[in-house]
Amino acid sequence: MDKELLAMLVCPLCKGKLKYRREAEELHCLFDGLAYPVRDGIPVMLPEEARQLSVDEKLHDSPGRTGDA
Numbered sequence: 001m002d003k004e005l006l007a008m009l010v011c012p013l014c015k016g017k018l019k020y021r022r023e024a025e026e027l028h029c030l031f032d033g034l035a036y037p038v039r040d041g042i043p044v045m046l047p048e049e050a051r052q053l054s055v056d057e058k059l060h061d062s063p064g065r066t067g068d069a
């Protein structure tokens, strides 16, 4: 996904930054613990379409980690 596009995207709920998980094709909001799907390269920024992140996933996404592999 386009890095510039990604930089413009914020969570519709908290307006916070999102973290793109390439392998899952999801945008994660750690604050809300939600994962927004990316369908055909188009981020679906709808809370009703998002799924809840598990505790493990939140840990994996935590700010201490920089890798996105």
Ligand SMILES: [Zn+2]
Binding pocket: 011, 012, 013, 014, 015, 016, 029, 030, 031, 032, 033
């Ligand atoms: Zn959020």
